[in-house]
Amino acid sequence: MIQLLVIGSGGREHALAWKLSQSPRVHRIYVAPGNAGTALEPKLQNVPFSEIAELIEFAQKEHIAITIVGPEVPLAAGIVDAFQAANLKIFGPTQQAARLETSKIFAKEFMLRHNIPTASYQSFNDPVLAHQYIEQKSAPLVIKADGLAAGKGVVVALTNEQAHTAVNTILVEKHLGGAGNEIVIEEFLEGIEVSFIVMTDGKHILPLATSQDHKRLCDNNLGPNTGGMGAYSPTPFVSPDLHAKIIRDIIHPVISGLHAEGINYCGFLYAGLIITPNDQAKVLEFNCRMGDPETQPIMLRLKSDLFQLIEHAIHGTLNKATIDWDRRTALGIVMAAHGYPENPRKNDAITGLSELMQEQANNHDFHIFHSGTHVGEDEHSLLTSGGRVLCVTALGENIKHAQQNAYKLMENIHFPGSQARNDIGAQGIEYQKHTNNLRAESQ
């Protein structure tokens, strides 16, 4: 009897656990701590653990075959090292390998060492030198705290004044605590952002489908930065040519560079890329995990057995794995709580969801993935419990159809103060229109 453990409580973990539950070889998946979505899904069961020691004890007691780590925080805390020391199988990078995400300075120096295209930069711990650098380079500039800062560590400064303020809040006033002991100041890159995620066993690479996230809270990419307000897959911004270039110039050098430095990386690796106007891909950031909400549309399109892929990764045989995708587009819209991202309100009642959750058991063309939700004390009601609440994800023949299907589903779901963007996928739809027109003109 194969039992798995998924660590985390967001939409990403709901989507991963849901996909793993479709493997005929897997009997049960525990999610620690999970949410209302994972509590209600067949084959899934929530367990209320978050400390590494209690997760190890649980995995040993339940003979967990493989543990899969969703978020970066446990990876940064060394959960993989601790599980491996206890002889438990776990999918995710070690603490040292996770530095690609947990230290921006490590990531930038690594990219410089291995000739991986990224924005030019300098790192600072002295505010005086940082202020001088701003005057020398001039805005626009991007100021990044070195450490993990839950999405609050990056300031895109359009004026020198904004850049000086960012240096003061991070480096002098320490608004982000120790995460801001050092900063990176980098060149502002113009272009389109895409998410390029692969699985790796440390030697071999298996690219997942491409996707595009929508980081800002409001339509037309305005408003504050968030964890991500929606995503779709695949994205037309990564052409087959560019895909090959990204593998050759970015992904391969990362994996071989890590290997050469004696760092073994097994897990998902997420490269946040910017595609410049002359079709060059440059790295904005690495994450040592899947993206949220990118995982939701990607998992809805995945036709292969995710458990089998992860087994291959753990055994170092990802070169023997093949991966199949639904040829359609999947698009997910995030519904966020009132006050997100600064101060999300909790315990708003969600209505209209139960009917859809029943319907999706027999209809695989959509799925409502939960993030910040919990089941009320009456054991029937669904309540909000965090910033991003749901990700309404649907398939369609192209981005436009997937978009229409997802927005139509979302009309059924309500909670007070809910926030969602109205333009998820719009940039991709425009681009597709433009490239179709160019093709028509050349024929």
Ligand code: AMP
């Ligand atoms: P990060 O957490 O590094 O992905 O940064 C958060 C967001 O800031 C990214 O999604 C981009 O929109 C923006 N960003 C980061 N670095 C740059 C850069 N060098 N040029 C332009 N925008 C950037």
Ligand code: GLY
């Ligand atoms: N969606 C962006 C991230 O997961 O970091």
